Amino acid sequence: MSDVAQHLVNAASLGSLYALLALGIAVIFGVGRILNFAHGQLITVSAYVLLVVSGLPWPLVVVLTLLTGVVLALAMERFAFRHVRRADPATTLIVGFAVAALIQEILVLSVGARSKTVDFATSTTLPVDIAGISIPRLDLVTMGVTAVLLIGLTLLLTRTTVGIQLRAASEDFGMARLLGVRSTRIVATAFAISGLLAGTAAVLLTAKSGTLAPEMGTPAVLIGFFATVIGGMGSLPGAAVGGFVLGVVTVLMQVLLPDGLLPYRESLLFTCVIAMLLFRPQGILPAATAGQRV
Amino acid sequence: MPLLEVRDLGVRYGSVAAVRGVSFTCDAGEIVTLVGPNGAGKTSILNAVAGALESARLTGDVRFDDVPILGDAPERIVHRGISLVPEGRRIFTTLTVGENLRLGATPHGGSAEDMVSVLERFPILAEFRRRPAGLLSGGQQQQLALARALLARPRVLLLDEPSLGLAPQVVGDLFRAIADLRDEGIGIVLVEQHARRAMKLASRCHVMGHGTFVQGLEGSDVAEVVGAYFGGDALP
Ligand SMILES: Nc1ncnc2c1ncn2[C@@H]1O[C@H](COP(=O)(O)OP(=O)(O)OP(=O)(O)O)[C@@H](O)[C@H]1O
Ligand SMILES: [Mg+2]
Numbered sequence: 001m002s003d004v005a006q007h008l009v010n011a012a013s014l015g016s017l018y019a020l021l022a023l024g025i026a027v028i029f030g031v032g033r034i035l036n037f038a039h040g041q042l043i044t045v046s047a048y049v050l051l052v053v054s055g056l057p058w059p060l061v062v063v064l065t066l067l068t069g070v071v072l073a074l075a076m077e078r079f080a081f082r083h084v085r086r087a088d089p090a091t092t093l094i095v096g097f098a099v100a101a102l103i104q105e106i107l108v109l110s111v112g113a114r115s116k117t118v119d120f121a122t123s124t125t126l127p128v129d130i131a132g133i134s135i136p137r138l139d140l141v142t143m144g145v146t147a148v149l150l151i152g153l154t155l156l157l158t159r160t161t162v163g164i165q166l167r168a169a170s171e172d173f174g175m176a177r178l179l180g181v182r183s184t185r186i187v188a189t190a191f192a193i194s195g196l197l198a199g200t201a202a203v204l205l206t207a208k209s210g211t212l213a214p215e216m217g218t219p220a221v222l223i224g225f226f227a228t229v230i231g232g233m234g235s236l237p238g239a240a241v242g243g244f245v246l247g248v249v250t251v252l253m254q255v256l257l258p259d260g261l262l263p264y265r266e267s268l269l270f271t272c273v274i275a276m277l278l279f280r281p282q283g284i285l286p287a288a289t290a291g292q293r294v
Numbered sequence: 295m296p297l298l299e300v301r302d303l304g305v306r307y308g309s310v311a312a313v314r315g316v317s318f319t320c321d322a323g324e325i326v327t328l329v330g331p332n333g334a335g336k337t338s339i340l341n342a343v344a345g346a347l348e349s350a351r352l353t354g355d356v357r358f359d360d361v362p363i364l365g366d367a368p369e370r371i372v373h374r375g376i377s378l379v380p381e382g383r384r385i386f387t388t389l390t391v392g393e394n395l396r397l398g399a400t401p402h403g404g405s406a407e408d409m410v411s412v413l414e415r416f417p418i419l420a421e422f423r424r425r426p427a428g429l430l431s432g433g434q435q436q437q438l439a440l441a442r443a444l445l446a447r448p449r450v451l452l453l454d455e456p457s458l459g460l461a462p463q464v465v466g467d468l469f470r471a472i473a474d475l476r477d478e479g480i481g482i483v484l485v486e487q488h489a490r491r492a493m494k495l496a497s498r499c500h501v502m503g504h505g506t507f508v509q510g511l512e513g514s515d516v517a518e519v520v521g522a523y524f525g526g527d528a529l530p
Contacts, residue, residue: 086348164393165400168386175384177368178344178377180400180446 005133007255013139015247016146017204019240021220022227023153024197026239029228030170031190033089034081037096039224040217041103042069042076042195046202047118047212048111054120061120066199073195077188085187100217107214115213118206125207142204149200150240153193157236162189170234226273232283241284295360296321297481298343298376298450303364304353305338312338314505316354318498320450320481325472327484327492330502336485337381340452343483344378345371358450373401377448381455383439387428391419391438394427398442412441415471433464440471450481457488469495 021039028036049068053061080099084091124141127134157163169176169186177183201220206212223246231242249272253265261268276283296319305313313335320326328336341347342364343356349365356364363371372378386394395412396404413420416437422430427438436456443451453472457465469491476482476495486492493499493511501509 161396161400164389164396167389168393168397171386171388172384174346174368175380175386176397178346178372178380179397179442180369180372181397182369183367 006135007251009133009135009139011248011251012244013142013247014251015244016142017201017208017243018223018227018247018250019146019243020149020197020201020204021224022231022239022243022246023149023236024194024201025221025224026228026231026234026236027166027190027197028194030234030236031166031173032081032085032092032187033173033234034092035089035096035225036076036081036194037093037221038076038080038099038103039194039198040219040221041100041107042072042198042217043202043205043220044107044212044214044217045069045072045103046199047206047216048107050120050202050206051116051118051212054118058121062203065203066196069197069199069202070192070195073191073198074188077191081191082184082187085183100221104214111214113214115211117211120210121207122210125210138204138207141207145200145204149197153236156193162186166190170236226270228283229273230276230283232286235283235285238283238285245284297359298483299357299360300339300343300354301356302354303339303342303356305335305342305347306351306353312505313342316507318483318500318507320483322449322481323476323479324497325476325482325484325492325495327486327489327496327499328502329486329489329492329499331504333504334502335505336502337454340378340454340483340485341380343371344368344376344380344452346378346380372446372448375447375449376452377443377446377450378452379439379443379454379456381458383435385427385430385435385438385442387426389427390424391427391430392423394438394442395419395423395445398445401446404445408445408447412444415444416441432459433461436460436464436468440468444475448480450483451475452483454485455487456484457486457491465491 025036025039028034046065046069050061050065053064056064076099080095081092084095121138124138125136127136128140157167165176165181165186166189168179169181173183176186205216205220227242227246228239229242230245231238231240246269250265250269253268254262257265298320300319301317303313303316304311316335316339318326328339330336338347342352345363345366345368352364354364355362358374358376361374363374386397389397395409399405399408402408418434419438419441422434427435430438440456456472457468460468465488472482472484473495484492484496499511500507501511
């Protein structure tokens with residue numbers, strides 16, 4: 001019984017993390033129709049900044065890491081994506097690849113290709129006992145942080161002017177502009193939110209694994225892409241749900257697959273994503289834009 | 295000096311010249327209509343004026359208050375005082391009616407009085423304020439699109455086939471609302487398939503062929519051409 005509870009907690013925690021990754025990608029795709037492949041590098045660079053400042057008091061470490069994500073995301077928008085705003089999706093995708101590769105190279109040249117260990121929030125891996133189940137504190141923190149971010153994001157999107165503008169721009173960017181929504185400001189806002197989510201993911205990922213490597217962002221961004229595809233491209237609730245589903249399925253496979261099949265876990269997961277694209281390409285909670293334009 | 299002056303406007307899509315050498319003006323408190331067959335270029339003209347087309351496609355000169363605006367970004371143009379109610383209405387279906395209206399007020403930040411007066415004009419929107427706008431009927435969506443545009447406090451309104459898909463009774467209400475706006479001093483450029491009704495309101499009417507104006511009519515001529523182009527019937 002307690003085993004099942006343990007797996008549930010694992011699944012919810014991993015699902016939360018994946019939801020953050022997916023949301024970071026979906027918020028930019030929704031507004032700018034940009035698939036930002038360099039989202040992974042936002043996470044990596046934030047994590048390395050965390051390593052550099054990890055001697056400071058932890059609240060300061062967290063703030064500086066989040067700030068790195070936001071500033072770097074804004075810089076990406078300003079210096080790369082803004083110049084291809086009117087280009088077709090293939091062009092922006094390639095720009096994303098280029099930005100990702102550039103940051104990756106700079107990282108390898110400046111910090112080396114080998115992975116490093118970080119001494120940050122190690123106490124959070126210690127378990128606490130709740131109702132007879134021992135739960136690593138980090139899992140609780142991950143779920144709690146995700147819940148707070150989801151609620152915060154929901155409030156932002158539904159209660160504030162800039163949030164309503166973001167949702168409007170996601171549905172019909174051209175019409176939002178015709179009503180006076182400033183395109184550069186709204187796209188930059190989306191990038192800032194995405195950077196905040198990347199910084200948060202960096203904190204959680206580093207606390208979880210205790211190690212960093214220059215290529216750590218790449219699997220993270222792939223997971224984020226898959227989760228947005230599963231959830232429905234361009235839909236924020238869809239991205240959150242897609243992330244959760246992907247996390248839960250990953251844990252389920254870990255638990256249920258016979259030992260012989262475990263090595264194929266990832267391939268099975270990717271097969272599921274492809275099947276999803278074939279049979280329900282609009283995702284679980286599709287965005288409302290498709291076909292709406294008369 | 296007219297409020298809105300379009301001079302020798304051209305719009306190209308690739309190698310296709312959709313609009314050529316179009317000129318007209320619209321003053322405060324008047325209705326100018328553009329009529330013509332499908333594909334004549336009416337929507338292209340309104341989109342060009344509102345800033346919805348890339349500036350590379352555009353030639354000619356558009357002045358608002360004697361300031362050149364052709365090729366400006368749409369958000370700048372609406373801040374200046376020109377609002378477009380586009381073809382197909384393009385309300386945000388996933389947002390509530392209230393959120394759609396709030397977006398309309400973007401250029402001025404939105405005052406409570408503006409909102410109250412718009413909701414008095416379109417009471418049905420007040421009733422459905424919290425509903426997703428996608429659930430409104432076509433006529434209600436048209437009211438929302440118009441209300442949303444008014445919240446920007448436009449001095450010139452560009453209306454692209456506002457009556458499309460509406461029941462005859464509702465079309466009557468719509469045209470009355472448009473006449474009221476004119477009487478309140480807003481300049482209106484109206485593209486309409488209900489040509490007779492539109493011409494009846496208009497102080498000037500431009501008939502389009504493919505890409506250009508083939509005839510321009512003023513004052514009493516407008517009524518006359520209704521007979522010439524649309525048979526001898528009196529206006530409804
Ligand atoms: N985005 C576009 N790309 C290429 N051609 C276009 C585009 N938009 C319009 N056109 C072409 O430009 C011409 C004018 O189109 P426009 O929509 O302005 O006509 P319209 O007078 O509004 O027609 P309707 O009465 O059917 O709405 C048409 O031949 C159309 O095919
Ligand atoms: Mg048209």
